[in-house]
Amino acid sequence: MTHEFPQPFARHYESLLKRLKLRGMQPKTVEAYSHGVRRAGAHFDYRIDDLNKDQLTDYFAEILDHLSWSTLKHDLYGLKFYYAYVLGKPWPGAELTKAPKVSRLPDIVTVAQMQQIVDATRVLSYRVFFFALYSMGLRLGEGLQLRVGDLDAGRMRVHVRDAKGNRDRLVPLPAHTLEVLREFWKVHRNPVLLFPNRKKGLGGAANATTHMDRGGVQQALRQVTEHIGLKKELRRIAFATAMPPT
Numbered sequence: 001m002t003h004e005f006p007q008p009f010a011r012h013y014e015s016l017l018k019r020l021k022l023r024g025m026q027p028k029t030v031e032a033y034s035h036g037v038r039r040a041g042a043h044f045d046y047r048i049d050d051l052n053k054d055q056l057t058d059y060f061a062e063i064l065d066h067l068s069w070s071t072l073k074h075d076l077y078g079l080k081f082y083y084a085y086v087l088g089k090p091w092p093g094a095e096l097t098k099a100p101k102v103s104r105l106p107d108i109v110t111v112a113q114m115q116q117i118v119d120a121t122r123v124l125s126y127r128v129f130f131f132a133l134y135s136m137g138l139r140l141g142e143g144l145q146l147r148v149g150d151l152d153a154g155r156m157r158v159h160v161r162d163a164k165g166n167r168d169r170l171v172p173l174p175a176h177t178l179e180v181l182r183e184f185w186k187v188h189r190n191p192v193l194l195f196p197n198r199k200k201g202l203g204g205a206a207n208a209t210t211h212m213d214r215g216g217v218q219q220a221l222r223q224v225t226e227h228i229g230l231k232k233e234l235r236r237i238a239f240a241t242a243m244p245p246t
Contacts, residue, residue: 003038009046012086013037019085026162028141036071036078048079049087056093109134109230116228117221125212126220128184129195135177140218144211146194148185153178 005013016037020030040048043059051059056079063072076093083089109117114134121127133143142160150159156173181194188205190196196208198216 005041006046009041009048012049012082013041015086016082020081023085032074033078033081036075037082039075040079048082049089052092053094053096056096060096113230116230117224120224120228121220123198123220124184124187125195125198126217128180129212129217130221131180132177135174136171138171140214144195144214144217147192148190148194149192150194151178151181 003013004010013034017030017034020033025033037048040059043062044051044055060072060076063075076096079093080091083091114130118127118131121130129143132138132146133140136143136158138146138160145161146158147161150161151173152159153173156175156178157170158173160169160171162168185194188196188202190206190208193208193211195212196205197210197212198205199213200208
């Protein structure tokens with residue numbers, strides 16, 4: 001998305017994007033940090049280069065009136081990065097915020113519940129994706145970025161790239177999951193991507209250069225879980241033994 005901003009904010013914002021990239025930030029982190037800087041820019045009429053602690057106190061207090069601690073945290077980190085690496089100035093907010101400690105256990109989806117999700121998913125690519133994610137214990141982003149070459153059928157494992165903490169990892173590849181993914185590949189035949197973009201249908205999937213849309217996958221999962229009456233918040237589909245063929 002192209003943004004139009006007044007100067008000098010526009011110039012500094014472009015510098016921010018470049019520096020985030022050069023620091024090795026993941027795309028999701030780049031978007032979160034830059035979004036935080038854009039939000040602050042809009043709030044302060046795009047004059048954020050000389051903010052003081054009182055201004056930041058009022059601003060972050062206002063964020064918490066409408067948004068979450070998670071959003072505040074990303075906005076704070078984005079602005080800190082902006083001051084340190086774009087402006088080369090000390091952070092004027094010092095230790096301004098401290099999020100409350102919250103300990104939550106993840107919701108666990110049982111094999112039976114996951115079977116319900118798979119059975120209720122009508123779109124083939126989503127159905128295979130949910131099954132693969134669950135059977136291999138992958139995060140949503142990890143599953144979307146899977147490539148054909150990441151599957152090691154000889155050793156029955158999958159090379160997951162740029163996982164949490166920007167680290168690669170190897171996970172077991174269940175035999176039935178491999179079979180399902182092979183059959184699914186025959187449908188789209190993209191030489192690189194395991195889950196290619198669906199915007200141009202199956203005909204365009206073979207030549208797609210981007211993976212399925214993250215938002216589309218999340219929306220599909222929400223719709224399916226609502227349809228079958230599963231109330232859990234599925235931030236991550238946890239690992240379980242591969243399910244029987246569906």
